[in-house]
Amino acid sequence: MSMKNKRMKIIITGATGMIGEGVLLTTLCHPDITEVLMVNRRTSPLRHPKLSELIVKDFTDLDAHSGQLTGYDGCFYCAGISSFGMNEEKYNHITYYTTMMFAKALAYLNPDMVFFYLSGVYADSSENGKIMWARIKGKTENALNTLRFRAVYSFRPGFIIPLKAQDNVRLIYKGLNLIYPFIFPNQTLTYDDIVTALNRILALGYKEKILEIKDLKLIAKQHGSTKQKL
Template sequence: MKIIITGATGMIGEGILLASLDHPDITVVLMVNRRASSLKHPKLSELIVKDFTDMAAQKNQLTGYDGCFFCAGTSSFGMNEDKYNQITFYTTIMFAKQLAGFNPDMVFFYLSGVYADSSENGKIMWARIKGKTENALNKLHFKVAYSFRPGFITPLKTQKNVRWIYKGLKLIYPFVFPNQTLTYDKIVSALIRTLTLGYHKNVLEIKDLKFIAKQAISNPF
């Protein structure tokens, strides 16, 4: 199985990348980054793209993939709505439109947020824009597009890009809120099973990811 990953130089993207490299059903991983990564692995290759909204020149390098884990993004902290919309909605949709044109049989997975607002009418700016992005992705010409909302993810020991607050929370949060906590291994297992077998919802909440990951363990391919 051949996978594209974006956002691999960020915290969650890095965790998804490392878990993907360890997954036995994933044979090829292409990370699409704006800046180079020092990570090396036999399954891994890298494509540096300066502008995610214009990838026509990289068409051949982005063709022939089964899935994409889109983990690129930014925090809304200190950012006005127009700027956050440009990064979170516009850039994501432009990237996805091009990728769908290159790979119409691809399954696309978008890293969203637990409180994303699918109605697009709520008071929380980032949640509205995340919800708008989820909805727009469902209209593109992929085989299918899913949005996953993972909640708190326990950092991997091998991760380098872990925010300091997560280093403390990982000692407490999984024990106090086990139903709101996931591991990267379970997320990737859930995404790969969904890519292969499909799922009845386009938005994968924490409980969905846990359920699918459990199915992957108890009923492997």
């Protein structure tokens, strides 16, 4: 089923975090996306005519919210946490178990949905590497592909240039933004690149299920920029 030229409704998680906030702000500017539901554990101060909010304290139990989560075309799952200082059991619970429980519920409610999972550049699809977070991210990518969505894609962005409108940008990220895009332009994305690419894939599909930086750049370039000021 092609969704070309259809006005789309999107769910976003992780909107109170750095990458999720950037994706959300850019999504709200996209002309083909008419409704955005942010699913948060805590309230966001952001208000917009396209935007609504659902507070869910436990992402592994969505039974009470099924009516509010039904009827959506896509999900940009940007919720997550750094593995720094975290043991494997806890990181696995948040990154793998919680993601899978949330995704399984959405797949049941919206079988025609396209699910986009925010992964990481060095995610380990073999699940056998020495780096804990990469193994678990890879395991999550693989498991999501078994769910009965219309399609599942894992996007692995590198450095993303922060938006001026963002509140949740770490200080070290602001410093890196002064040099990283100039030294490593091929490893740098904008939020417009990401959202434009994901929206095009949502409408038309894509041959690869893992979206590396080069894929996101190529798809965004083919589609053209939304050129919205944030």
